[in-house]
Amino acid sequence: MLRHALLAASHSRAARKVVRSAPGTRGLVRRFVAGETIDDALLATRDIAGQGLLVSLDALGEDTLDSDQAAANVDHYAELLGRLGTGGLADRAEVSLKLSAVGQALDEDLALENARRVCAAAKEANTTVTLDMEQYETVDSTLRVVAELRREYPETGVAIQSYLRRSEEYCAELAHSGSRVRLCKGAYSAPESVAFTSGVEIDKSFVRCMRVLMAGQGYPMIATHDPRLIEIGGALASLHDRDPSGYEYQMLYGIRPQEQRRLAGEGARVRVYVAFGREWYGYFMRRLAEKPSHLGFLFRSIATKS
């Protein structure tokens, strides 16, 4: 219930205004967001890479309804990728891209062209792009776009959300050689007709998807902080004789950092998803929805203002 309210608020302009202007919000935001600028993102990347971890950078900005803004977002990614290359960080860091940031809501072809430009900049820098998965209404479009991108940039990854009833089917289609698939539970709201809504069902689906990905020929990226799923992922990798370079774990910046280092210390590949930028509102609200206990702090901060 609370999760749905928070996810609904993540699209509300009124809620956005209140949350963004509350005096204490920024402290909590900084727990999940690595700063506002490319310099901030590179600083965080260096720090994380220095701990033996990998990075995927998300230049925040989503739900773009203006083609000029979409183009500006592409330029921002191109600059980021250029600086990863010149800064010698491209072997440790890739980027994550939301198609909604580059015009998916305006026109799928526009988003494809824009994503192509980001992939070209990534290739030039010697790194890769993974497409985030967003609201369930965009899944078919995102899968079409990634299939197109992979003709020219076969290293392009995509996220699949285990809360979708069709997730196992998507994984089966994507579990081929060279295919990078990030498996996550899913951070948006979706109706029961298309998505599992109970935590147990979502977790069972996650395990089924991991089985398919680990048994397949691609490169599974297990994106969860859930200790049980991390353990099952490791067991499935061993069962299928995958060595540690044949898959990776992924976690979000600011969440379970000790566990990230513990897994890396055991020899696993661990990638930290680092979001940065001024457009942190939607991303931040989804993090609150995952852990509503953070809310007390936010409410106190809003109350302080009024």
Ligand SMILES: Cc1cc2nc3c(=O)[nH]c(=O)nc-3n(C[C@H](O)[C@H](O)[C@H](O)COP(=O)(O)OP(=O)(O)OC[C@H]3O[C@@H](n4cnc5c(N)ncnc54)[C@H](O)[C@@H]3O)c2cc1C
């Ligand atoms: C690298 C990465 C990329 C992602 N990409 C996408 C994507 O493209 N599309 C998409 O829909 N979703 C994406 N997600 C989000 C994902 O779908 C989940 O919403 C999120 O990861 C929480 O689920 P969980 O698997 O960690 O399990 P949960 O059951 O939610 O959490 C397990 C445990 O992790 C800790 N935890 C989880 N979330 C938080 C939090 N916000 N604050 C503090 N502790 C927390 C808690 O200890 C919790 O008990 C991504 C997640 C990761 C890690």
